[in-house]
Amino acid sequence: QVQLVESGGGLVQAGGSLRLSCAASGSISSIRTMGWHRQAPGKQRELVAVDTSSGITNYAEAVKGRFTISRDNARNTVYLQMNSLKPEDTGVYYCRIISGFSIYWGQGTQVTVSS
Secondary structure, three states, X not given: OEEEEEEOOEEEEOOOOEEEEEEEEEOOOOEEEEXXXXXXXXXXXXXXXXXXXXXXXXXXXXXXXXXXXXXXXXXXXXXXXXOOOXXXXXXXXXXXXXXXXXXXXXXXXXXXXXX
């Protein structure tokens, strides 16, 4: 069993910053990909950023230049630094990891950006 615990969400004004964290624990084999997705009200869940085990990162066009994904392999933790936040960044942010051949999701953390 693998558990993902997210933290760092909250309410922030437009232009502000937040840092999300997601720590994985439990029966973890080699973690390959760690990433973040988000779901805005009434919309489908979408990819925000992903970091592969080979160090390649990819970002959604909407967040390029503002968000940075990073990971601490020793702590099985992935981070998402979010700067210059906009109201359209509002949503529930979920971390996702691929460990072995299994996919795990966090419970989600709410990010609200006020204008």
